[in-house]
Amino acid sequence: MIRSIKVLIVEDDSASLSYLEIILGKEGLNYKTATNGEEGLALFKEYKPHIVLTDINMANMNGIELLAAIKKSQPQTIVIMLTAYNSEDYVIEAMRFGANNYLKKPIFRDNIIGLLRKYKNIILSRNTHTKIQSFVKKHSFTMEIGNEMELLPYIINHLIESVDLIFKEDECMGIRLGLDEIIINAIEHGNLNISYIEKTQAIKNNALEKLHENRRNSPEHKDKKVTISFELNENFCEWTIKDQGKGFNPSLIPNPILTESTESLHGRGIFITQFQFDEMEYSENGTKVRLRKNISK
Structure with missing residues (x-):
């Protein structure tokens, strides 16, 4: 079970947000949620998650803008974009701003859990001792x-x-x-x-x-x-x-x-x-x- 990482979900669609909460909750994950980009950025600064799952199309601050702000503040944070668009332009723009991966909607449980397990291993294996x-x-x-x-x-x-x-x-x-x-x-x-x-x-x-x-x-x-x-x-x-x-x-x-x-x-x-x-x-x-x-x- 993945229990040692913190996840932030930023999603303005209530049904999608509830679905993601159910998936992460059943895995015993520590997570918090926000319903728009501005709220998500404020919560990100407070919660300091290892991984962020964010929708792209949101009012006030969209997912690309949130991604850019997160990478400027904490560049080591892993950001996974959630998109309903089947457009190369949106994904490429997100990757250029530093997104680490993306998931197309409808999103499947195994895909999310698979990515979280993969990135968890990478996060926990970081070496922190002093080097020259x-x-x-x-x-x-x-x-x-x-x-x-x-x-x-x-x-x-x-x-x-x-x-x-x-x-x-x-x-x-x-x-x-x-x-x-x-x-x-x-x-x-x-x-x-x-x-x-x-x-x-x-x-x-x-x-x-x-x-x-x-x-x-x-x-x-x-x-x-x-x-x-x-x-x-x-x-x-x-x-x-x-x-x-x-x-x-x-x-x-x-x-x-x-x-x-x-x-x-x-x-x-x-x-x-x-x-x-x-x-x-x-x-x-x-x-x-x-x-x-x-x-x-």
Whole structure:
């Protein structure tokens, strides 16, 4: 059960708000609610939530304006936009203002809980001890990992340790979320050869962990690794993630805003990640992705 994070819901539609309260309440979550952007911002400053769920279309202060105010005040806060619009423009605008994810209405319980569990692991794995990475001018390393999903928060924590004094808090959170999406993609769709349809069905049946376990233990997949290379210099930080899967054609990646159903939560990781980095490039066969974040002078 998720009990250690605080959530703020900002929603002006009473039926939608009640629905979200029921979902979060049944999960034992700590949450507070607001019915418009201005009320939500005031409550945000008082309550200091880890995660905000906010509608986009609201009177007085809309969701985009609230998002901008939250990111200016507490950039490390995770903000999930709730939208009834099936428009690329609204989602892209929200992502550019720092939104971490989005959910299309009607919203499904498993989608919300899935995101909260994912972000909870990232929030709780943040490392707070004092570091001296800001003095480092050049640094590089390579690590090879297996396909154990439960270790990902700690692996990503290690990857972030080298840069968390170089970038601002919101940028570090964006890097965390982006690396999480790409490494999960490398494990699931690369090494374990789990298709979009297989993952969708497993999620519906609450059997994704079992699917992961079965593939990890199969002779075809058990020895496959993900290689992560990191390079830091005075101009940029760069991560390269390479899997040992069959690959795919990156040019055929669909736009999730235009193609995904309201029930679908996965399938958007690549789209979201591109907003967190200055450069994102797949190899021709799709087994390797390069992520670069430039260092401001």
